[in-house]
Amino acid sequence: MSAIDFRELMRLEKRRMRMQKSNSPPSKSKDLNGVNNDTVESTHSVDTIEKFSDNLLGNDGKTRPLHKDILDDQLSKVLENSQVGAEVLRDVFYIEKLLCPNFERKLTQWLKSLPTINNNERNVTSTGGIVKYHGKWKRLDFARRSVAMFDFRVVKEIPPLLQVLIDMLLRIKAFPGTHPPNHVLVNEYQDQEGIMAHTDGPMYLDRTATFSIAGGDVLFNFTKRKPDDGVDDDSNNDVMQLKLHGNGSLVVFTDDAYTNHCHSINDRIHNSVEYASCKCVNAVEGEQIQRGHRLSLTFRHKFEEAI
Numbered sequence: 001m002s003a004i005d006f007r008e009l010m011r012l013e014k015r016r017m018r019m020q021k022s023n024s025p026p027s028k029s030k031d032l033n034g035v036n037n038d039t040v041e042s043t044h045s046v047d048t049i050e051k052f053s054d055n056l057l058g059n060d061g062k063t064r065p066l067h068k069d070i071l072d073d074q075l076s077k078v079l080e081n082s083q084v085g086a087e088v089l090r091d092v093f094y095i096e097k098l099l100c101p102n103f104e105r106k107l108t109q110w111l112k113s114l115p116t117i118n119n120n121e122r123n124v125t126s127t128g129g130i131v132k133y134h135g136k137w138k139r140l141d142f143a144r145r146s147v148a149m150f151d152f153r154v155v156k157e158i159p160p161l162l163q164v165l166i167d168m169l170l171r172i173k174a175f176p177g178t179h180p181p182n183h184v185l186v187n188e189y190q191d192q193e194g195i196m197a198h199t200d201g202p203m204y205l206d207r208t209a210t211f212s213i214a215g216g217d218v219l220f221n222f223t224k225r226k227p228d229d230g231v232d233d234d235s236n237n238d239v240m241q242l243k244l245h246g247n248g249s250l251v252v253f254t255d256d257a258y259t260n261h262c263h264s265i266n267d268r269i270h271n272s273v274e275y276a277s278c279k280c281v282n283a284v285e286g287e288q289i290q291r292g293h294r295l296s297l298t299f300r301h302k303f304e305e306a307i
């Protein structure tokens with residue numbers, strides 16, 4: 001079976017939810033409050049990028065102007081110096097604190113202000129379907145999380161805060177200039193929610209970049225993709241585990257980690273905590289990971305033909 005795309009992921013999640021239903025009813029969880037906030041200012045400026053870079057490069061906390069060329073040169077090395085778990089799984093990069101609190105706050109507020117999908121709207125074409133879902137929250141009843149999708153191949157206008165993140169990903173060379181991120185999936189999780197093992201599939205360039213905000217930490221598990229059914233959902237078979245910090249971290253995974261491994265976040269959590277395994281590369285075994293409300297923004301380059 002080929003790598004699982006989102007449609008397939010949702011089909012599998014639906015199937016698993018149906019199987020679980022008889023044993024344990026799905027837990028209720030809150031959606032984001034639809035607070036309207038039309039006053040999100042544009043932070044797409046060199047100043048913002050410089051503030052990011054101060055954070056990013058671990059300077060002494062003072063904002064100091066950097067010459068653009070120096071900045072680019074330094075930024076381009078940030079990602080290549082952030083490889084984690086090279087011994088077990090190459091092509092996974094992690095930066096614990098990339099977004100500054102001010103930006104994170106603005107981003108969270110703006111995401112909260114997005115409308116919720118109106119299922120009564122008709123879509124007659126596949127691009128109509130994309131427009132219908134673009135920039136709106138949808139609760140996935142079968143999958144225990146809410147999602148909002150942005151597809152900039154169809155809707156050309158990029159919200160300023162997402163543009164900043166896209167620029168940042170290009171500047172740290174998480175994506176090549178020839179294939180910039182053009183698709184963003186925002187996932188909203190409550191503390192006990194997660195995502196089952198999947199690969200992001202061949203509709204995208206083989207790289208994924210995910211920012212985590214809103215506070216909740218999680219363990220992100222990589223399992224080897226099985227040749228027979230494509231998915232390995234058994235946490236005993238973890239190849240590598242990564243703690244994703246919930247306040248402005250970035251994880252990027254590419255190539256072998258993208259194509260030949262599944263990734264997942266446990267959605268069978270009790271008392272809002274989970275414990276790092278011996279496969280965790282950035283937390284000691286047994287460390288208690290505090291789950292909480294978490295928003296993740298996953299940037300990808302979707303190929304034109306996959307509309």
Ligand SMILES: O=C(O)CCC(=O)C(=O)O
Nearest residue numbers: 185187195200210296298
């Ligand atoms: O929330 C995350 O960090 C993972 C999201 C994910 O894997 C996906 O949307 O494909």
Ligand SMILES: [Fe+2]
Nearest residue numbers: 198199200263
């Ligand atoms: Fe994914």
